[in-house]
Amino acid sequence: MAETTLNETTANLSVDFLGLKLRNPLAITEGPLTKDAETIRWALEHEVGLVFTKGIRPEAAISPSPYIVKAGRSLMNADWSDIGFEAWLDEIRSLESGTPFVVSIAKNYVTPEEAIEMAIQLEAAGAPIISMCDYNAEQLIQTVRLGRPKIKVPLMVKLPPFLPNLEEVLKQLMEAGVDAIAAMDSIGPVLEIDIRTGLPILGSQDGTGYLSGTAIRPVTVKYIYEISRFVDVPVVGVGGVGSARDVVEMVMAGATCVGMVAAPLLKGLGIFDRVAKDLRQLLTKLDVNDINAVRGLTHRKVQQSSMxxxxxxxxxxxxxxxxxxxxxxxxxxxxxxxxxxxxxxxxxxxxxxxxxxxxxxxxxxxxxx
Ligand SMILES: Cc1cc2nc3c(=O)[nH]c(=O)nc-3n(C[C@H](O)[C@H](O)[C@H](O)COP(=O)(O)O)c2cc1C
Structure with missing residues (x-):
């Protein structure tokens, strides 16, 4: 860490990610805050470094009601709403050039071949980076294997939580040529019950949904720590982040970019401005003049430390x-x-x-x- 005393504004937050120079490592990953070009523009009015589109499905879909509910300090969702692939092509074409975004495909609704066909068209529409999201890791490996030679822009994946054979999955993704890895998707299925009615609080068929926000943060931190041990491509850490302290922690675990969805849903997009400001101050307090200097720090420290x-x-x-x-x-x-x-x-x-x-x-x- 730097020894010099720095004033508040000097700490560098800018990071490089797959050829994009981002103003800071803060990302909005897939969710309702990036459900079309308009919401992406709203997001970029704030100190957001990178935006992931909502997971794109082949057809438009609507969510059950209600589909986003607060659960303690966390969030549960059954949000599968999407405008659909054809509409997304126009949304992407309408985005200003230079917009730092990743186009995310909800791979779980299509075969690897169909996902690649979608990716080729999304790339032609202007997607600077493509990401595939699936709860099935084998499908992700297969999609990268088939897609990497056919897609010109960087191709990344978003992993589901709790992969028992993580090291092997990562090895195969690396061999297939994956360019970056994001983790993780929300955890589920989970259930909360409205005790006034006895009914589940979410409107999905069986009442279950997926958990994100504060409760899942330590799970994500450990996951990012493990993933970044095994891969040498950039890692995006998302799950439970809500403060500058959480961002530094995720970067120390090995993340290049750090995503937030539950926190801005619960507190508004202004949280990105507060976290970016706090991040500069916090780094200065820690005597760090560049966020890139602390990436993976915990790996280096743990090697040196003893019980x-x-x-x-x-x-x-x-x-x-x-x-x-x-x-x-x-x-x-x-x-x-x-x-x-x-x-x-x-x-x-x-x-x-x-x-x-x-x-x-x-x-x-x-x-x-
Ligand atoms: C309402 C909502 C909708 C989401 N939709 C998607 C999606 O379409 N595709 C996806 O990969 N992840 C989706 N996610 C997961 C988020 O991108 C993120 O991985 C997860 O919520 C953990 O981050 P957080 O704790 O900051 O919310 C969604 C999350 C929420 C809360």
């Missing part, structure tokens, strides 16, 4: 705001409330680290006994 043991909680009273949360969560009563302040008994501490992780003002440090 950590026997670290005990120490409270910094200059920072402590006496919220008492640490004393409430300490299940061995090593942190207690005297009525005037919280005190840590380092002999009783069992080194779990929960107190430090819940402290809202970062007043607890874990140090050797």
């Amino acid at each position: 950590r043991y026997e670290l005990r909680s120490r409270i910094d009273y200059d920072l402590c705001n006496y919220c008492k949360l640490c004393s409430k969560v300490c299940f061995v009563r090593a942190i207690t409330d005297t009525g005037e302040r919280v005190v840590a008994n380092r002999e009783r501490c069992v080194s779990c680290g929960l107190c430090a992780s819940v402290c809202p003002v970062e007043a607890i440090e874990l140090t050797a006994l």
Whole structure:
């Protein structure tokens, strides 16, 4: 990391992605925020580096009602609405040249041959990058194998979550010539029930949908960490990101671009402007002058580090705001409330680290006994 002290605006966020120079690594991946050319233009009024179209189907489709619902701090969807392939050709032709976008094909509705035929026409309409999305990894491998020689623009895939044979899938995708990998799609099927009616909250046939947002973030981070261990093509990390801190984490895990869908759906597109601003400030605070410098950092650190043991909680009273949360969560009563302040008994501490992780003002440090 850079040693120099930098002012807030100097941290570079620009990244290279498959021949595109992006203003920042922030992406909107497939979803209702990019369902046609108009919504893509709205997205690009904000600090968005890259846009993925909604997954394009061969035919237009509508979603059941309701199809997007908040679930805790996350989101569930049964969103299969799409304007359809023919309409998309016109939408793509209408986009201004230089628009940084990826055209995403909902591969799961077509055969590899049909997906490639769609890709060739989308490329002719102006798609600068094509992506294939399918819950079936074998289908993705086959599509890249057949499609790579026929498609001139970069060809990438979006992986489903929880692939048991990830390393083998990645090896075969690389051999087939894949140019980049995005992960991951929302997790599902999942179910939430409206307890006033006993009915599922989503309007799909069986009431199930797919989960995205905050709840899935650690799953995605681990996934991106694993994928970027095995491949040397750019990786797009998407799943549960909602802040500058989350973006840095995903980049440290190995991502070149970092996508968001649930967060801007729940908070509005302005979240991209806030995250980009916060990202510059955060990088500066971390003494980093270029986002590219921290890509994959965790891989390098983990190789050097060893297991950590026997670290005990120490409270910094200059920072402590006496919220008492640490004393409430300490299940061995090593942190207690005297009525005037919280005190840590380092002999009783069992080194779990929960107190430090819940402290809202970062007043607890874990140090050797
Ligand atoms: C309402 C909604 C619609 C989505 N539609 C698609 C889609 O058409 N194709 C696709 O590959 N992913 C789709 N996704 C998945 C997102 O692109 C993203 O991978 C996932 O939501 C995880 O990111 P997030 O936690 O930031 O939402 C959709 C997600 C949501 C919430």
